[in-house]
Amino acid sequence: MKTIFEKLKLYFESNSEQQIIKDWSETEKYNSVGPKIDEFFHQSKIFYETEIRNSYWEFSCKNEILENPKFASDFFLY
Structure with a gap:
């Protein structure tokens, strides 16, 4: 199985x-669908970095739950 780079290189060499x-020019119709590639890379990088730090599932409001009796969230079970 070839990598994307190898397939792309072969495409440019053989066409x-x-x-x-x-x-x-046939791909122009897809310009209005979904995020642009630079936005996709940026969001992917943020998501990947967030997962690496293991903070994706952490909630920054934990201290507020403990310190503020008026703030109750029955949804989060710790």
């Missing part, structure tokens, strides 16, 4: 410049 331009 003419006109074919590449034609293929690229």
